[in-house]
Amino acid sequence: MKDTKQQWFKDAKFGLFIHWGLYSLLAGEYKGEKTDHIAEWIMNHLDIPAEEYEKLAEQFDPVNFDADALVKQARDWGMRYIVFTSKHHEGFAMYHSQCSPYNVADATPCKRDILKELQLACEKYGMKLGLYYSQAQDWHDPDGYVAKKDNSQKNYREYLDRKCLPQLREILTNYGEIALIWFDTPLATTPEESEEMARLVKELQPNCIISGRIGNGLGEYMTTGDNFIPRHPFEGDWEVPATLNDTWGFNKDDHNWKDAYEIIQLLVKINSRGGNYLLNIGPDGTGRVPEESIKILSQVGNYVKTNEEAIFATKRVPVNPYELTWGELTCKDYHLYAHVFHKVPRVEILNIENKVKRAYLLETGQELEFIVGKTCEGDGFINVELPEEYKEKTYYCIGLELEEETPVFHAIRE
Ligand code: H79
Numbered sequence: 001m002k003d004t005k006q007q008w009f010k011d012a013k014f015g016l017f018i019h020w021g022l023y024s025l026l027a028g029e030y031k032g033e034k035t036d037h038i039a040e041w042i043m044n045h046l047d048i049p050a051e052e053y054e055k056l057a058e059q060f061d062p063v064n065f066d067a068d069a070l071v072k073q074a075r076d077w078g079m080r081y082i083v084f085t086s087k088h089h090e091g092f093a094m095y096h097s098q099c100s101p102y103n104v105a106d107a108t109p110c111k112r113d114i115l116k117e118l119q120l121a122c123e124k125y126g127m128k129l130g131l132y133y134s135q136a137q138d139w140h141d142p143d144g145y146v147a148k149k150d151n152s153q154k155n156y157r158e159y160l161d162r163k164c165l166p167q168l169r170e171i172l173t174n175y176g177e178i179a180l181i182w183f184d185t186p187l188a189t190t191p192e193e194s195e196e197m198a199r200l201v202k203e204l205q206p207n208c209i210i211s212g213r214i215g216n217g218l219g220e221y222m223t224t225g226d227n228f229i230p231r232h233p234f235e236g237d238w239e240v241p242a243t244l245n246d247t248w249g250f251n252k253d254d255h256n257w258k259d260a261y262e263i264i265q266l267l268v269k270i271n272s273r274g275g276n277y278l279l280n281i282g283p284d285g286t287g288r289v290p291e292e293s294i295k296i297l298s299q300v301g302n303y304v305k306t307n308e309e310a311i312f313a314t315k316r317v318p319v320n321p322y323e324l325t326w327g328e329l330t331c332k333d334y335h336l337y338a339h340v341f342h343k344v345p346r347v348e349i350l351n352i353e354n355k356v357k358r359a360y361l362l363e364t365g366q367e368l369e370f371i372v373g374k375t376c377e378g379d380g381f382i383n384v385e386l387p388e389e390y391k392e393k394t395y396y397c398i399g400l401e402l403e404e405e406t407p408v409f410h411a412i413r414e
Pocket of ligand 1: 037041045184
């Protein structure tokens, strides 16, 4: 069972992933050719030579990027941590690196250290800062791995010593407290090499959490497949990295946005099963966050902020043999929370053994009537009565104060 030993991560429940790099300038299209894959992969997918691709840096001048405003917004969306792409597979460092001039402060006209800007904003707003670092794939370095290509001629050791390890040292030394490091696609990285990376991280920042994708089983929590949710409650610390549309990096042609209601349901479902939801935005080449993302996240934020008690610091709900027709449950110390997403005349929970002290609406604090009883077959149930106007409502949450520390469900009777 994976254990980060970091209470902030277990409590966080909701985080912001930011994919931003040179690919954002292309927005899914290069020289009239569009990519129909995740947009940050455009260099690879359209086989753009490194000497051509690197020229993009000359255009990188993100006049619309405001780290302070973005971090403040993330707080308002109810998020507790941020993971930022310090270097994606393209190989471009989004901070001032001393070991490679291919970085945002040296190779662009703007000369800005984006990571430094984010660090300061995160410190100001009490936001945990995590960093994505593509440790194995680097399509700019001649010795970095490239997925699904023949890497046999690469001197990976050279790349590790020249770029990967020195850059890890930089991002873990020059940017204050890094709460988490998000590795990705280890490919042929050996156990010894992963071990070396992990040792470096812990030597520089003992509290920095190492994500699941360092490879070779060395991650301190489980990262699910992109956009994949475990079907059952999952023990230990884990996280679902996910997108709002079908890309991580900005793609001007991807309008396949999930709506806010779907995102709220996914968040609560993931929390209910014990995980964190790391939800992505892809700013465009100017640093502007897509309008649609802001709209969705603001709506999600309203729900999260109103019902924060039922999201933040909640724990995995024990296996419930019955599917709920109206929504999802979350829980924490002596409380069970019913998130109601569908219209119901009253909220019914079946096969539950707990005694209830009190039921209330989270958004108003209003006390609610409830019945704790047994069906004719002898199964425990809780029914919560709703005020008239709530019988027509959806997306609200009911708190139940329990006599017992955790909810207790029993198996379906044979
Ligand atoms: O950062 C985001 C992705 O860019 C990264 N992980 C998330 C968090 C990621 N790296 N690899 N993958 C996701 C999966 C790769 C899928 C691929 Fe393909 C399928 C690579 C090659 C075939 C899609 C199709 C991308 C290029 C061609």
